[in-house]
Amino acid sequence: MQAFETFEHTADIGLIARGRTLEELFANAARGLVDLMVDPAGLREEIQMQVTVSAGDREALLVGWLNELLYLLDIRRFLPRRSRITDLSDTTLTAELVGDTVDPGRHAVRRMIKAATYHGLSLGEANGLWEARIILDL
Amino acid sequence: MSQETQVLVQRDAYRWEIPATYKPGMRVPGLIYADEPLVRQILEDQAVEQVANAATLPGVVRWAIAMPDIHWGYGFPIGGVAAMRLDDGVISPGAVGYDINCGVRLLATRLTDEEVRPRLAMLADRLFQNVPSGVGAHGRLRLTDAEILEVLRHGAAWAVRRGYGRSSDLGRIESAGTIPGAQPDQVGRKALSRGLDQLGTLGSGNHFLEIQRVEAIHDPRAARAFGLHHPGQVTVLMHCGSRGLGHQVCTDYLEVAGRSLSRYGIALPDRQLACVPIASPEGRAYLGAMGAAANFAFANRQVITHWVRESFEETLRQSAEAIGLDIVYDVAHNMAKIEEHAVEGRQVPVCVHRKGATRGFPAGHPDVPAEYQEVGHPVLVPGDMGRYSYVLVGTPVAMAETFGSTPHGAGRLRSRSAAKQLLRGVDLVDVLARRGILVRAASRELLAEEASEAYKDVAEVVRASDGAGLTRTVARLQPLAVIKG
Numbered sequence: 165m166q167a168f169e170t171f172e173h174t175a176d177i178g179l180i181a182r183g184r185t186l187e188e189l190f191a192n193a194a195r196g197l198v199d200l201m202v203d204p205a206g207l208r209e210e211i212q213m214q215v216t217v218s219a220g221d222r223e224a225l226l227v228g229w230l231n232e233l234l235y236l237l238d239i240r241r242f243l244p245r246r247s248r249i250t251d252l253s254d255t256t257l258t259a260e261l262v263g264d265t266v267d268p269g270r271h272a273v274r275r276m277i278k279a280a281t282y283h284g285l286s287l288g289e290a291n292g293l294w295e296a297r298i299i300l301d302l
Numbered sequence: 303m304s305q306e307t308q309v310l311v312q313r314d315a316y317r318w319e320i321p322a323t324y325k326p327g328m329r330v331p332g333l334i335y336a337d338e339p340l341v342r343q344i345l346e347d348q349a350v351e352q353v354a355n356a357a358t359l360p361g362v363v364r365w366a367i368a369m370p371d372i373h374w375g376y377g378f379p380i381g382g383v384a385a386m387r388l389d390d391g392v393i394s395p396g397a398v399g400y401d402i403n404c405g406v407r408l409l410a411t412r413l414t415d416e417e418v419r420p421r422l423a424m425l426a427d428r429l430f431q432n433v434p435s436g437v438g439a440h441g442r443l444r445l446t447d448a449e450i451l452e453v454l455r456h457g458a459a460w461a462v463r464r465g466y467g468r469s470s471d472l473g474r475i476e477s478a479g480t481i482p483g484a485q486p487d488q489v490g491r492k493a494l495s496r497g498l499d500q501l502g503t504l505g506s507g508n509h510f511l512e513i514q515r516v517e518a519i520h521d522p523r524a525a526r527a528f529g530l531h532h533p534g535q536v537t538v539l540m541h542c543g544s545r546g547l548g549h550q551v552c553t554d555y556l557e558v559a560g561r562s563l564s565r566y567g568i569a570l571p572d573r574q575l576a577c578v579p580i581a582s583p584e585g586r587a588y589l590g591a592m593g594a595a596a597n598f599a600f601a602n603r604q605v606i607t608h609w610v611r612e613s614f615e616e617t618l619r620q621s622a623e624a625i626g627l628d629i630v631y632d633v634a635h636n637m638a639k640i641e642e643h644a645v646e647g648r649q650v651p652v653c654v655h656r657k658g659a660t661r662g663f664p665a666g667h668p669d670v671p672a673e674y675q676e677v678g679h680p681v682l683v684p685g686d687m688g689r690y691s692y693v694l695v696g697t698p699v700a701m702a703e704t705f706g707s708t709p710h711g712a713g714r715l716r717s718r719s720a721a722k723q724l725l726r727g728v729d730l731v732d733v734l735a736r737r738g739i740l741v742r743a744a745s746r747e748l749l750a751e752e753a754s755e756a757y758k759d760v761a762e763v764v765r766a767s768d769g770a771g772l773t774r775t776v777a778r779l780q781p782l783a784v785i786k787g
Contacts, residue, residue: 238496238546276506282573283376
């Protein structure tokens with residue numbers, strides 16, 4: 165299983181995330197998002213935090229989760245190297261994040277992502293494998 | 303007509319209709335302004351589908367419109383325009399976009415390129431240093447909780463009052479740099495906190511700050527009115543928006559709209575188009591919050607303008623007043639505005655959504671600044687960093703057909719990965735330097751995604767827009783130095 169990959173979109177970029185469980189899919193979507201912005205190999209595991217996100221349904225929760233990470237990047241310059249989903253329902257998730265403060269002097273910055281969008285959003289399971297497709301606004 | 307363009311009905315050389323029968327739920331037809339080569343490119347992705355989707359929105363007037371630079375966006379196409387009736391129409395945060403009041407501002411100097419060339423590298427370094435850009439960049443300002451509310455209420459006027467700029471600047475900004483009716487109290491806590499240290503930052507992606515020279519003047523009378531006098535004159539162009547604050551306002555209100563859809567009986571083909579009635583409490587709240595975020599963007603470009611002036615002063619050892627650096631104009635290209643337009647022979651207020659489209663009011667329109675009354679206000683259409691940008695003016699045709707809307711840029715041609723693939727192993731900084739264009743970029747990786755090869759030739763967009771009669775070309779500007787996030 166490839167944890168995440170990107171797909172083509174003219175103006176923006178598409179992200180496919182996979183997981184054997186829904187929790188793993190959410191964690192892999194976060195990895196994919198971070199990987200698009202910086203080289204994750206340069207991120208230290210020195211800051212821990214916990215976040216809780218709520219939304220109207222499971223797809224919106226995925227969008228809300230990624231947008232929460234972009235919010236944390238803006239206000240704390242934080243990006244997670246790892247995330248673990250500790251609690252998940254269709255409308256709420258709690259995650260533990262371990263990561264680093266982004267420093268353009270120390271990290272290989274790739275690009276900035278403005279937001280995760282609902283356009284063409286899908287999230288489903290087939291043969292025991294969860295997969296989500298999401299378009300990110302650059 | 304060729305096989306590929308059969309979904310479209312060609313009305314003339316520059317107008318292509320998407321019939322309202324194209325897709326269930328369309329309330330009006332779609333109308334794409336483009337010539338045949340551009341239409342072929344437009345048909346390659348999902349942009350046409352997105353125009354058709356925009357035509358399903360409640361209260362949409364006359365048609366859903368696409369500019370020649372249209373391309374596949376998320377929800378609403380980039381280069382899309384739709385006007386809604388105020389009584390039964392909707393407002394859609396997704397049809398404005400995440401970067402509320404992303405826009406362009408042009409400054410004109412009294413310098414020539416020969417005068418600037420010897421110090422161009424120093425000037426580029428100074429601008430790169432003075433205007434924070436890129437991922438993780440710290441802003442130079444840290445607003446207090448009280449100050450940010452003032453920024454959101456007063457926009458560029460706040461910045462000028464605080465010493466960032468000249469009082470004469472405000473008259474050269476769309477809506478004088480302050481959206482009336484902005485409601486900072488409708489902006490959520492998260493959005494406010496994202497804005498606290500982002501005022502005066504360029505951002506990343508396709509945002510830029512460019513030192514340019516006038517390459518050619520096409521309409522001397524309009525150019526003179528705009529302060530563009532001769533080829534070789536140095537100008538400065540910036541492209542940026544409301545940063546994380548605006549993105550968060552969009553995120554928050556998309557969620558509000560998404561939750562409200564069933565209550566208002568609205569069914570949509572794409573969740574990203576989530577919308578609420580303009581006349582509803584949620585609609586009024588979004589309009590107030592969007593106006594506040596737009597004011598943040600006007601203040602952002604104003605603060606950056608001040609730092610641009612300081613950078614020129616420091617490098618060239620002359621006062622900014624002597625150098626000029628007067629604002630030619632500042633236009634928004636992601637915005638919804640309530641404006642009066644002629645609908646079925648009557649002037650009525652409508653809510654015009656422009657996402658990747660520029661307002662282009664012609665001569666004589668009351669919202670055009672006094673000094674531009676005879677020619678119309680400038681429309682700024684940036685191209686890519688290796689080619690050129692345009693200054694245009696809007697026309698009565700745009701007023702009559704597109705709710706006074708005009709194109710906003712080149713429009714992407716290749717996806718980012720395709721552009722990178724194409725340019726593998728090419729040192730873009732070096733290639734551009736050999737063509738006389740200096741580049742300062744926070745991320746080299748990003749640079750390839752923003753190369754000329756990733757974009758349509760903006761000259762083709764302008765040709766189609768002028769050909770359709772929406773605009774008239776005034777001048778073309780060439781980059782000398784480019785600052786990228």
